[in-house]
Amino acid sequence: MAGETILVVDDASVNLKLTDIVLRKEGFRVHAVSDAEQALHALETVRPSLVLADIQMPGMDGLEMTRRIKEDPQTRGIVVVALTACAMKEDEQKALDAGCDGYITKPIDTHTLGTRVREYLARGSNAV
Amino acid sequence: MALETERPNLPIAENESAALWSLPETLREFVDSGDEETVVEILTLYQDDSAGRLRDLNQALAAGDRETVRKQAHTLKGASLQVGAHRMSALCRDLELLANHAPLPQLVDLACRAWECYDQTCRMLPRENWT
Secondary structure (H helix, E strand, O other), X not given: OOOOEEEEEOOOHHHHHHHXXXXXXXXXXXXXXXXXXXXXXXXXXXXXXXXXXXXXXXXXXXXXXXXXXXXXXXXXXXXXXXXXXXXOHHHHXXXXXXXXXXXXXXXXXXXXXXXXXXXXXXXXXXXX | OHHHHOOOOOOOHHHHOOOOOOOOHHHHHHHHOOOHXXXXXXXXXXXXXXXXXXXXXXXHHHXXXXXXXXXXXXXXXXXXXXXXXXXXXXXXXXXXXXXXXXXXXXXXXXXXXXXXXXXXXXXXXXXOOOO
16 A cells, blocks of 8 residues: 555645655655646546545635546545545535545644555545 | 724734743654754744735725625634644634734734744744754
8 A cells, every 4th residue: 555646735835744754664665746727637647546635725626626636537535535624624524425435634633644544545446 | 984994803802811822732842852953944934934925914904895704813813723833823713713804903913912922933933043
């Protein structure tokens, strides 16, 4: 499982950098981008095993990005996990409704992030 | 118009009493493992990114663009919490919650307090070297 590629999408540079560092330390290959448009563009050339995406982003939000990933037969098998603010319980249901395979609440827990990602990878995509 | 200058109840009264900054457990593990460089990098990124977001938030306030105010406050809240800037996170949480309905003068007041809090927080944060 280590060595699998994770696409991280977050407009908050602190979260993006921290997630990148933690996942690399856990042995994953990481492709980090700061918005949904870049993420969809990246998916034309990069085939990650899992997309870890913030929900609230300027421009296209993480929910719309997830819908597009799950609508496309080429990408619908990719596991998509939403990053949601812990106080925003409604975001979690919105994420699942949009097609996310799960969610991880922020702030990012550097102790457990790698384990959570591995769990979601083992579980696979709901869309398959 | 009198209502416009009135200060409605803030949803969170503790924002001014929250700790200004403390290194969160999730970053402390880097320090404990001798990787202070990563923590300094994250904290420097936070300072640089937040300054830009506060400027964008102020511009949005001046333009009456409440949705942009809410989104910037949301991101600032999360990033601040991630690095242990608790008071800044609480102020931005207030801004986010109030952005869509509070009178603009109240939002301006909160934004000013967020700027002051940001400055105070930055003075506490290590930059370039872990000291």
